[in-house]
Amino acid sequence: MKPYQVLVVDDSAFMRKIISDLIEKDAEFQVTATAVNGREAVDKVKELQPDLVTMDVEMPEMNGLEALKRIMLDHPLPVIMLSGINEEGMKETILALEGGAFDFIRKPSISSAHDINSVGESLREQMKEAMLERERREARSASALLAAEAPSVPPKPESVPSQSPTKPADKPAGGFEGTTNRLLHRETRISQAPVTSDTAKPVDIKSLNKPARQGDRFKVIPPEANRADGPFKASSEPKAETRAPDASRPKTAAAAGGVPGTPSVTGRERKSGVKGLDKLVAVGCSTGGPRALKAFLEKIPADFPAPIVIVQHMPPNFTKSLAQRLNTFSPLDVMEAEQGMILRKGAAYIAPGGYHMKVTETASGQFAISLTKEEARNGHRPSVDTLFESLLPLDSLERHAVIMTGMGSDGAKMMKSLYDAGIRSTFAESEETCVVYGMPRSAVELQCVSYILPLQDIAPRLVQVVK
Numbered sequence: 001m002k003p004y005q006v007l008v009v010d011d012s013a014f015m016r017k018i019i020s021d022l023i024e025k026d027a028e029f030q031v032t033a034t035a036v037n038g039r040e041a042v043d044k045v046k047e048l049q050p051d052l053v054t055m056d057v058e059m060p061e062m063n064g065l066e067a068l069k070r071i072m073l074d075h076p077l078p079v080i081m082l083s084g085i086n087e088e089g090m091k092e093t094i095l096a097l098e099g100g101a102f103d104f105i106r107k108p109s110i111s112s113a114h115d116i117n118s119v120g121e122s123l124r125e126q127m128k129e130a131m132l133e134r135e136r137r138e139a140r141s142a143s144a145l146l147a148a149e150a151p152s153v154p155p156k157p158e159s160v161p162s163q164s165p166t167k168p169a170d171k172p173a174g175g176f177e178g179t180t181n182r183l184l185h186r187e188t189r190i191s192q193a194p195v196t197s198d199t200a201k202p203v204d205i206k207s208l209n210k211p212a213r214q215g216d217r218f219k220v221i222p223p224e225a226n227r228a229d230g231p232f233k234a235s236s237e238p239k240a241e242t243r244a245p246d247a248s249r250p251k252t253a254a255a256a257g258g259v260p261g262t263p264s265v266t267g268r269e270r271k272s273g274v275k276g277l278d279k280l281v282a283v284g285c286s287t288g289g290p291r292a293l294k295a296f297l298e299k300i301p302a303d304f305p306a307p308i309v310i311v312q313h314m315p316p317n318f319t320k321s322l323a324q325r326l327n328t329f330s331p332l333d334v335m336e337a338e339q340g341m342i343l344r345k346g347a348a349y350i351a352p353g354g355y356h357m358k359v360t361e362t363a364s365g366q367f368a369i370s371l372t373k374e375e376a377r378n379g380h381r382p383s384v385d386t387l388f389e390s391l392l393p394l395d396s397l398e399r400h401a402v403i404m405t406g407m408g409s410d411g412a413k414m415m416k417s418l419y420d421a422g423i424r425s426t427f428a429e430s431e432e433t434c435v436v437y438g439m440p441r442s443a444v445e446l447q448c449v450s451y452i453l454p455l456q457d458i459a460p461r462l463v464q465v466v467k
Helices: 013-023 038-048 064-074 087-098 113-149 178-184 267-271 289-297 318-327 384-391 412-420 439-445 455-466
Strands: 004-009 029-035 052-056 079-083 103-106 279-285 308-312 333-336 347-350 356-361 367-372 398-403 426-429 451-453
Touching: 004 013, 004 038, 004 113, 013 029, 013 052, 013 113, 029 038, 038 052, 038 064, 052 064, 052 113, 064 079, 064 087, 079 087, 079 113, 087 103, 087 289, 087 318, 103 113, 279 289, 279 384, 279 455, 289 308, 289 318, 289 455, 308 356, 308 384, 318 333, 318 347, 356 384, 384 398, 384 412, 398 412, 398 439, 398 455, 412 426, 412 439, 426 439, 426 455, 451 455
Parallel strands: 004 029, 004 052, 052 079, 079 103, 279 308, 279 398, 308 347, 333 347, 398 426, 426 451
Antiparallel strands: 356 367
């Protein structure tokens, strides 16, 4: 089998050599060329058409972010960003993830052989996942094309199933790739009755066409896909819930040392919305998550009657930059969670990289953030399963769980436990909008998902259910 061709982009000759050596430790990959800046990278992508690109974030002449934008516009392909741990590099990395990068890794410390090897393992894992997803997408496209070209045989009258309110909706006009996408194009539900703890049922996945190989699916989603006027816009949305507040609304940072440039928070402001808290939303995501979280949080109104706790797989420090970035888009106050924070309505809390996040009930009946350094779970710290598990004993709360794009299966097991405990407000992002359909797929396969929705529909429907 011919190895995948990789373009390595970095302004440092030494770093280009390190990254190239790490990549070629796997015989499936070959460094076909290198580039010293973003401008050269754009030209070589056009000329060589590699399978994958590793891209330094900070470079002279044209940085990685600008190069990514041009590549995704003209020649979309998986791009893995290499980021420094300085503040500017982290901010640029978050923007790159919004702009369509598959994922990122931090640059290795050149003084530590252990760190170099660790970064190499992470890089090769991401590259393998990206190629697997591309191949699965191409296979599905080919299958859909063959199905479209097959002669259509009109069904016999007696073979047409009778219509009833409990049947899934008809296939949308235009069709989608295969049975799975036809079922997942809009909300997939067993019943069209309003969802309550008595009527919600898990999606029956037996009717879905499973891929031959377990894994995730890579998809390059154009940046405009998450815009309100983009091609993935839902045909109908609850306007009252999705209307963004006036952009001039003052935002507060609900944590000490909060987002720079925002007003300080007084004790009275911080306590607002705490008393009488009876609802909670928990969200988990990984690869593709920063972009998904942006699309999700910007559609949640400021008067949302529940706090939102979020686990995004990301290293330490990057989560703070992510929270600051998301805070500029969302009507909610978005912050990196801190130990002991009291949850309040109208706020979203992102687990800090390197810490598990749990929700606990205080002696006074309030609900607070608990951060721990327990062992990684499912290979991650923070872990979605750890967050979801902490919700199990909180039966005084109306709990809602959401899993969006990401590699692996983190969160699925504990979503199943929540579902088995009677929680029927469980959401998963559908395959059509996932960058990687791993974590949501795992939850769907455990039959514990009440709503399977494309990304742009998750927030509006969640608002309906919670309110």
